[in-house]
Amino acid sequence: MTVKTQHPEPSYLVDTGKYKGLKAWLTSTDHKRIGLMYLYAIMVFFVVGVVLGELLRLELMWPGQQFYGPQAYNGIFTIHGIIMIFTVVIPGLSVVFGNFALPLMIGAKDVAFPRLNLFSFYLFILGAVIALSSQFMGNGPPDTGWTFYAPYSIRTNTNVVAAVLGAFVLGFSSILTGLNFIVTIHRMRAPGMTFFKMPLFPWSIYATAWIQVLATPIVGITLMMIIAERWLRIGFFDPALGGDPVLYQHLFWIYSHPAVYIMILPAMGVITEIIPTFAQRKIYGYKAIAFSSLAIAGVGYFVWAHHMFTSGMSITARWIFSFLTFLVAIPSAIKVFNWVTTLYKGSIDVKPPLLFTLGFIWLFMIGGMTGLTLGSLAINVHVHDTAYVPAHFHYIVFGGVGFAFFAAIHYWYPKMFGRMYNFRRANWSFVFLFTGFNFLYFPQFIIGYMGMPRRYFDYLPQYTFGHQLSGLGALLLGIGVIIMLVNLFSKKGAKAPANPWGGRTFEWDIPSPPPLENFEVMPELKEKEGPYDYK
């Protein structure tokens, strides 16, 4: 279904309203512009987070102090985590590609509440600024880790309140975005597009939005409790007053575990769009993938205490959470099988989006399987709080969500900007990113298993080689990030056609970049049509 335009409307990138320039962008309620503003902000935060990570790796190249001391180290890994988790990967794919592509893919003009959408963006920036202000105020950057565990987060003199308040505001932004997307998907699908004719990226955004809405308030109130502890001595987490620090851990992880599904579900949704396009085949197991998104969202609420196996819970609690953790891996595995099956005997074209997707599958599988080893009680006792844990979650979050983000930007870039990018440079960026990534994080599994603690500024000599391999990986990864950013954001490439990849979802039927109101003619799905009309 192609839409021909007699008099092409200006693209959404052209200022046609009351304001021009920066003011036009900052006051825009257009989901496409908001998605782009989020993209720019998140890329900046990501680069800051990468630099912080590189600083950590640099210090860890040799045992002993190299460039800065333990207090600075603790501050760096704390803000690295806060930035990456709360300003990059949790909002990440949802706010950039959910905003940009979701309305297009369901045939809508915009989201349900465009002004609320812009407000969410302002809250996002405000929250990030508040969180970052923690680095510069009088008492020094927080040194608690992004997890803010009591009692240390109550007692440390550092700027915990600023960081926690920033996270609260960011959470509120996340809630409002989720609310917006839920109503959008319920109310604004094109005529004929029933839920089961909706493409799978919107499905993933839908499942994610419910987690955003139902889980984030818990961490919101928990962060308020931290502030109340610090300012008012409320005592919920203070044994001296009758409270319990482990209660904090429960409350924190009741959100923060579902939060990882907020991160990964849209990532899986993107992968599910890219694979059919570059294999030119209908996705295998549409309903299985749709339901598995909901299953992951649902079961993901019940596994939180696998972060707490060494905190003193009963054996009953421990084995139940371990069992549920194994269960939640099943829907993810279903997706991986379906993706690979879709590729089988397809007409595969390894363009950059697919290259990053293939990288995703490898990295996600390692991350996922090491999640299972961590979920095993007997192993967990040994590797909890070792470098094995950050290795696992970086594979899943950076390798999974991060690479899916890279895949998504390479997929929708022509649509967003109306330009192509250089494929060779994109492929080279992938080579550096993928190689660097594995060199950086795989050794961490090994030295973690051998006893290297996490969040430690110094270490015993036997771990040196592992850390140095990681350092090399960090260097290659950094180069990959630079190549990618230069490729995407420096020179203008060739003009992009409406459908450079042969995709079948609605966004590929309109011009690149789209006009302000998306569709000249409201798209419709006929009775027999499905979301992926390949042969």
Added chain:
Amino acid sequence: MDHRDDIGAKLGMWVFIFTEIILFGGLFLVYAVMRNNYSAEFHHAAHHLNAFIGSINTVILLVSSATVAMSITAVQTRNKKLAVILLFITLLCAAVFLINKYFEWGHKIHIGLYPGSDLMISLSHGQVMFFSLYYFMTGLHLFHLIVGAIILTIVVIKVQRETINAEHYVLMENGGLYWHLVDLIWIFLFPLFYLIT
């Protein structure tokens, strides 16, 4: 306004209500844990709260929920004057609730019983948990009550200006819904703090 979608607006409000319930849910969870740990002390500490004032506050909020619902019907039946009067009664109820709270909290603060005070720290663990939860939960509720009152003030202005009218009143329904939430949270707080003696 051809982009108007009242059903979508109401759906959005309901989703927001769910988030508020879960926000308070975290505190109810802490309450459940602490009450399980210190059931006898919770029972005794509750004596220090004035169940009479608490009951008055409960009745006040229930009445205010009724008046706001009635005001919506008044708008639907084009009785603007009645709608405005009922909304003012709702706001009056909110004000009385606030005043009661001021006296309740004021009394406790006056005798030195507030989070972090010397008296508080000298109490037994269960009593500290009870009063900490009391302040935090009624305090958070109070904040939401104020927000609700602000929303209803905006509503009454719009009713007066007829930008909310019989054809277009979804904002009023959503505001009323938020007020019902404020009332509902109190309905749970009241027995858990005042009636467990």
